Amino acid sequence: MSITGILLAAGRGTRFDPSGQRNKLLQCPEGQQASVVAASARHMLAVLPRVVAVLRPGADAETLSAQLLALGCEVTICPQADTGMAASLAHALTYAGKDAQGFIIALGDMPDVQPSTIQSLKTALEQGAGIAAPMYRGRRGNPVGFSRHYLPQLLALEGDQGARGILKHAPVTELEVDDSGILQDVDTPADLHPKDKV
Template structure:
């Protein structure tokens, strides 16, 4: 068994909607025609690592995509990141580590996931950095499991990173900083 990827897809994307976005941002189309979620999932799966999606029961399109691709998912009524992380870790206690991937970061490539998984074999947590700026996804080894299981609320895993300072994994692509928060980011990503 290795570390696996938990894709956190339970958020409601309220900033995206309030800025004029049409519906759930995970359904929004990127320039290549894929949805934000489809591309995030494809890149995670291309890593060859196990994948688990945590999504909201109202996100029917995410559930349909997972079902069609035979990707396991768990529904969670809370949109908070901390609750999603705890749910994912609770659902996959046998993994040797958990790479927490935010579903609205569709530009992260498969190699980044593999680099994080490899680094997790030697340290408690790993975070990619681009030009000294911390990015995502963040990986946690088995030693962090009790703290991850206790997470709740919007702060994600910040307190775990405080206790287990992450290895700085320097990457050459800004994709680890690019997410989709507003409709304009569908073309450019957010840096």
């Protein structure tokens, strides 16, 4: 079964730096040598043979693209990224979706998600789950796996809500994982320091 990874890395990141000078995806978390986006991508590539990363146009696209291509991702630029996450997601799915039987949709600012979690999602999709989501101590996190059955609904999303609406109204296979990284994103500069994470 062909499962494709989708790495959403097209946000503006204004909470991290309102001026737009520092792209959070290019920062290295304390104690790490890889950037936020490189770590996020590497963990997906450890499990999935194909990962498509979607970026926004702009000054950092070239640097981000170079890092992701060097790791083995495919990269596509979404011209409508500013209209919200749904546009970036639809762009990446349209780019990637011809042959995939399922998708694992991850966020580029979540570098602590473990490959074992991604493997669990992949296995659940291969075993027939329509939607699979990881749980850590009773809390649902990211990434989320979708079978191809949900592709039309994913492509129809609008705005900045991502796939939350689909998750509210469809059956979800919840997978308990020992991975707090499914709840941790880099939203502010403090998130680059592990001691400050919840």
